[in-house]
Amino acid sequence: MAETTKANKLKPYEYFRHLLERLPKHGKSEDLSYNDQLLPWSETLPECYC
Numbered sequence: 001m002a003e004t005t006k007a008n009k010l011k012p013y014e015y016f017r018h019l020l021e022r023l024p025k026h027g028k029s030e031d032l033s034y035n036d037q038l039l040p041w042s043e044t045l046p047e048c049y050c
Contacts, residue, residue, distance in 0.1 A: 008040040015040065 005012045019038060026034055037044045 005040045010040055010045070015045075018045070 002012050005015050022034075022038060036042060
């Protein structure tokens, strides 16, 4: 996962912090549509992770 983050020109620490902040907000929701927004190649990630 860290290598994929680096391959997508993201800062690993910032990206993982983002994931750990966002994932708990979705709880045990059965709707997994938010997953695509959290992937390292997502265009919806904030630019500060680059």
